[in-house]
Amino acid sequence: MHLTPDEEAMLAGEAGTPVKWALDYQLAVGEFFGAERFVPVRSAHAHCDGEALGEAGVRFLEQLADQGALTRVPLTLDPRSTDFSCALDIGQDESITDRERRIIAAMTRMGALPTNTCINYQTVDVPHGGEHLAWGDTGTVIYANSIAGARSNFEGGPAALAAALTGRVPEYGFHLDRHRYGTVEVELATQPADSSDWGAVGCLVGRRFPGYWEVPVLHGAEDNPSPDELKQLGAALASYGSHAMFHMVGLTPQARTLDEAFGGAGPRERLVIDEAALREAYQSFVxxxxxxxxxxxxxxxxxxxxxxxxxxxxxxxxxxxxxxxxxxxxxxxxxxxxxxxxxxxxxxxxxxxxxxxxxxxxxxxxxxxxxxxxxxxxxxxxxxxxxxxxxxxxxxxxxxxxxxxxxxxxx
Amino acid sequence: MTELNGAPGFGDEVLAVALVSGDAFSARYDLDHVTGVVSRESHDLYGRTIAGKILVVPSAKGGTATGWRLLDLTSRGLAPAGLLLRKTNPVLVQGAVFAGIPIMHELNPDPVTSIRSGQSIRMRPREGRVELLELS
Known part of the structure; x- marks a missing residue:
């Protein structure tokens, strides 16, 4: 990867041990995906619940904080594994609440906002077109890429934190125009009537076309879905398909027409979702x-x-x-x-x-x-x-x- | 000896027994993190442990938790020795690099169809090469 003088200095440890760790780490990931350079990000969003981190992850965060790590761009946090106000009432024990408190303490020392939300895009950090982000929680990424036209890959917790410490990410995947065009076409031959129906659509599309690099293009919706319906659709696509972006013709910013969504090329495959298919999505859960x-x-x-x-x-x-x-x-x-x-x-x-x-x-x-x-x-x-x-x-x-x-x- | 070739991956050379699945993988969706055993009933590796194996899967599934989880599994001796994918998403790479687990993808021929569970394989990530040894 091409490094700027600033990045060379980070790598040499001139900005401290945590930043050196972060850039080293980002470089390894960037090189895996053939990135040529870093791009600056406006904000980072890290998923860091105690269940995912385990003791090893918590100690890693505490060590980084002890070393003086400080965020360079706003860092918000995804949900926790516990609601402190009722943890014991619902059958969780103190080892869980203790771990979450340690995570929040370490993250806050580094400058994070302990927002503990996966709907940052509806509340504390609304994304906009063209900006680069380092967001984790797949639902936040697919919303930012698809609805706002912002640019982010799925960033796992350590990757989002590293981006917050260096203020940048390696430029690969959804930061690049060439990965943001549609690959498969989805026609809605029935009209979703409940936000869960949009989740069912995401389930069907994700199951049929799984893979991070797929970008489904949806069309045929007669009514403009609400933000909450788009939230369900995106979360389901990301969960079932591991998708990071979709287009909806006439709604999302890079899809004024079907042709624009596909960048002039055609779809590789096509899926029609009718009433029977939608029903089947529900009935597959017995x-x-x-x-x-x-x-x-x-x-x-x-x-x-x-x-x-x-x-x-x-x-x-x-x-x-x-x-x-x-x-x-x-x-x-x-x-x-x-x-x-x-x-x-x-x-x-x-x-x-x-x-x-x-x-x-x-x-x-x-x-x-x-x-x-x-x-x-x-x-x-x-x-x-x-x-x-x-x-x-x-x-x-x-x-x-x-x-x-x-x-x-x-x- | 058959070889798979492709782009350079991440990590050091590793020799271990393959565990091959036709299903995509996520350390959150599919794994009991306490035991390292595949806990999703519909997964074709249900009930199997991934510890010490080279896990061979078509793709990475779902969310971002794998970014943290592989380090936690490594710290408790439950992590896979290596990861081979037809095509990966970023999170599995971020998790593997964080935990120091070798990972490769985009190899020819396809690892999922050309490797059998129980076969010993050697990953050479820097060279973009995987060697299939005799069935153990």
Whole structure:
């Protein structure tokens, strides 16, 4: 890779040990992907929950902080594995909360903002076109690339942190124009009616065309989807397909026409999603029993609009299942001010802040609380959670609310 | 002796037994991180341990957790000895480099179809070369 004099100095250790580690590390990754140079980033977003880090990862962060590491660009953080306000009540133990506190302390010493959100793009750090970012959490990356026209690869926690310390990333993948054109075409022959339907679309497209370097181009939507629907679509594409970018003709900035989305070339393959296909996405998740052990809303964290919608659906009811709704601290603060959180709590819904369910030591929670069948309107959560020993049941929001209230899954 | 050739990868030379899967891999989605055993019931390696093996998979799956997880697995002796992919995403490379695990992709012929589980293989990442030895 070509290095500027500044970067040569970092590599020589002139900016301190942490920066030398960071640039060395970025250089190795950049060379793997054939990057020719570094490009500056405006912000970094690091995923760093305690379950992923383990003791080795936490010690690494503490050592970097002890060495005086300091961020050069804003660094925000993805959700934690625990909500400190109720960790012990829901069956987590102090080893989990202690680890999260150590992570936040080390990250904060380095200059990070402990936002603990995976919807930074809807709240604390809205991306814009043309800028380079070093974001982790795949849902944030696909939103920034696709909806905003910003440029980021999936940056794992150490990579996002390294970028925050050097203020740059190696230029490969979605930083380059040539990887940002469509590769496959997806026609919507049916109209998604619920945000979970957009998650189902992402599930079908991701399963059919898996791979980081695929860029699906969607068309055929009659109505303009809401930001929350696009959030579900992006999160599902990233989860099932490992996709980092999609186009939607007439909506996303690099897709005014189908032709523009493909950069003049044609699609390699084509998929039509009709009503039957959409139904099949839900039916591929088969409940083992009709009892909903737990119902989860979130993944990605809920917006204020979604919390308001849930509050309206639950108002006046009492849930029979364990029910979690996950969001960020800033959204929860508004939801409390506007009364939505209170309404949900009165119905027995636990509103959790700063977390996402699958990060919450889900295997231990299952064992301690006898969770097996999990009902959710998030296709991303349904995908991930089966690796944690759950029987995931992905359903439309209305059916999830009904299951939460009755404790039973209606087919 | 058959060889696979391609672009230079990351890491030191390593000789180990291959564990081949037709399914994509994520250290979050598919693995019980406490035991290092594949815990996704629908994965074709369900119940197998990846520790000490050269894991051969078509692609990397899902999210960013693998970026941290491989170091944690390494610290507890549960990490794979190497990673061979048809085509990888950045996160698995970031995780492998962070943990010091050799990783390669884009090789010819395709590692997933030309390597069998149980076969001893030697990765030479700097040379962009993988040697398939006799079945062990």
């Amino acid at each position: 409940p083992e029993s009709d009892t909903a052990d737990i119902v989860v809303f979130g993944t990605p964290q809920l917006s204020l609009f979604e919390l308001r919608e849930l509050a309206e659906r639950f108002r006046g009811s009492q849930v029979q299942s364990t029910v979690y709704a996950t969001t960020s601290a800033s959204v929860l603060s508004s939801a409390q001010e506007f009364g939505y959180a209170q309404t949900l709590r009165e119905s027995g819904v636990r509103v959790l802040s700063g977390v996402c369910f699958y990060l919450m030591t889900a295997r231990d929670l299952a064992r301690r609380n006898k969770f097996r069948t999990l009902v959710t309107n998030s296709s991303k959560l349904a995908n991930i959670i089966s690796g944690y020993g759950y029987n995931p049941v992905f359903r439309r929001t209305e059916l999830c609310v009904e299951a939460a209230i009755s404790g039973r899954i209606r087919e």
